[in-house]
Amino acid sequence: MEKKKFKIPHTFVIIFALIVISALVTFFVPGGEYVKVEHTDQNGITKQALEFRYIDNQPQSWQVLTAFYKGFTRQAGIIVFILVIGAAFWVVNSCKAIDAGILSFLRVIKKLEKVRWLNFIGVNNIVIVLIMLMFSLFGAIFGMSEETIAFTVLLIPLAISMGYDSIVGVSLVYVAAHVGFAGAILNPFTIGIAQDIAGLPMFSGIEYRFVCWIILNIITISYILWYARKVKRNPSKSPMYEEDAYWREKAESEENIIEYHTPKSGWWSYFIALGTLIIFSVYNPHTSIKIGNSVTDIPFFIPFLTLLFAIFGFLSLRKSIHFFVLNLLFFTIIFLVAGVMGYGWYIGEISALFLALGILSGIAANYTANEIVGKLVEGAKDILSAALVVGLAAGIIVVLEEGKVINTLLHEMSLAMNEAGRVGSLGAMYMIQTFINL
Template sequence: MQTKKKRRFEMPDAFVIIFGILVLAVLLTYIVPAGEFQREEVDGRNIVIDGTYERIESQPASLLSTFTSIQQGLVDSAPIIFMVLIVGAAVAVIDHTGAINSGVNALISKTKNQKYLLVAAFISIFAILDFFGISGNVIIAFIPIGIVLARALKLDPIVGVAMVYLGQYVGVATGTFDPVITGLAQSIAELPLFSGWHLRLTAFFILIIITMIYILRYVKRIEKDPSKRIITFAETDGGVQGPVEEFGPFTGRHKVVLLTALVFMGSFIYGVFKMEWSTNELAGIFIMMSIAVAIVGRIHMNDFVKVFIKGAQDIVYGALVIGLARAVVVVLENGKILDTIVSAAVQPMAEMPMFLAAESMFVFNLLFNLIITSGTGQAAIVMPFMVPLADMLDITRQTAVLAFKMGDGITNIIAPTSGVLMAVLAIGKVPYAKWFKFVLPLVLMWSVVGLIMVAIAVMTGYN
């Protein structure tokens, strides 16, 4: 007898999901009318001028341009793609010295294996960093530390990524004292920098509590029943590393290696604030760091090259996903339909009651962020409309900034078009489908908090 096996539904690969979104974007260029706003340059950024929208000749994507958009997406994303490859390579060099594993295990030993405390501490550290807008893209460099900690605590890669990345995005979503994205939004709204911080601070504490409970409940669940892990280390790297004792003692050389890495990371954070460094400088810093670590760790030059190349090879998959995600935006921009989408969304808000319009601002930013995941890019496009709309509806401009900021930050933790998210998942070797399954309930919870915060802002005349 032949037995017919039922085929279980399998979540598509990240490439399949994003290519499907790309096809949808191509179809939209045939359906949505083309149009554009005039723009003016303010402090080096192209800011949309409200009231200047006009229809232009349709420019739908052709079959060839659909596929060349992938190449263009890779070219446009080259700084972050190569930065990810270099970060992966440099981390592999540090990992080769054994410093990260031994250091994490020494930390676990000092805290007497208090895994809940350690996970909560990591979430708090990265939330506080972006509370002040510090980490940004550099968060990618900390993912390996989260992964090593999760492995040493006998958890899974999801926890390793979540306690670093979700911690960061608690800070991003609220932007309490973020001088870049919150600063730009408030500048466009002609508000004092960091004004209205008290409500954003309240949102910060609510989100960090929800996020900690959510992650720690998952930790508790997989501790009780390991079969409930969404993904295992065996799936990501072919086998779980040995028990804690096999990593060896945390030696003086290990300490010097980690101190060397810390000095280079610290120099980059300093450069971000003092010299406006970005992804190119981060890549350069990590190349320098890998060489310095190799010298301190006494790695032979030929071995250094092999380890460096192998580290880059391990995350090529994720690096290519970043380029494919960017291709979606390339199609929408070349088809000239992004401005049409914004114009069509903003006009109905002007006819809504004040309370509903404010909530609609938040929901619009929440969804628009799936297309434009850059906070500054979204602020430059959206805030010029939010400000006059808020004035017309008698909503405070501070409320408009809050609706933008929370909408901008929340969906970044799930958007497949986010280059940073795809880079983080590439470093952590977590498939997008697995991450989506884990993080979707949290996105919904954060969104409810956003709706409540905007409602409070409207009712209190937030200013």
């Protein structure tokens, strides 16, 4: 009788098991909460502090099932964001714009490989390093995190077409941005908040964090280059070999024989986008770019970007609808960065931006309204499992919070770290935070 090979459980099974374990914890761990308490020091100054107190726990049983609903409602913004990203890129991909962009990019790489010194270093290596450094800076300066999802969808097929796998594609964007997030040179969401709470000068110690950021990037990029080289030599060694078969086959098939053309609908899409940008420029002639704690006012920034779109949109349409859709994608990314840094955009505004990308791409490709909606729905279906993971995982925290035990667990961890000394507690905090993130 043949032994069955062990299979890693489905992601949903793992998450459900963690929720059940969390529910069991609520039966044995006492409840706790932090309350604000006022203290008056010797100088008569009253200060507020958080004080931990034990309370009755609330064991969770059938509430395990309601945790899913509450997890989805809590993470509704990110879930919708993921669905919109998948929907928009499905439309873009159906226009074969990404295929055209990848083919053009690969042609440029082949030309650059003829340059002796570039070929010695490795053009692909240069591409990997530059892309990872760019996204690492985004994470270090303005805390790019969830926004990387949009870029991941774009760069995975590019990485596979270059002879790598989807792990390299994810690393180019997601891993790089979070390495930058960890280095946190000017990250307002980590360093800014933490130093404000601690009463330290804002963004002090930037030199130390910059050195840490460089070290983290050297280690990460070196590993990705080593891994990418190994996969390119023998693609079958990739753990994603079977999963990446679709993109490999697509790159090798005759589907990449693209008929370049520009239908009249492309011009309609161009003028709709340009008109919208002109209106936005009229009401927002000046932009205040926030980098860390500093604010720089840039006059006529949005009007300037609108002018660039008008020029490059016109030129790309003269060439082909595929390059116009790529132009739309490029300026979507530009306006995403401008919106986050200049106008405080977050998931809601970014979702709207990519929804506009999907609709305008569909119009440009001469799709009917029903066809655009159909492709948006197909794209949302394709990425639905990733969106479900976000909602399900949030259920773990819901169970611990409603069981009133999460603060008790954090309190006991803090007591254990206090006994380890300053250096030991720093390491312990890092490990605990890493475990919680996982």
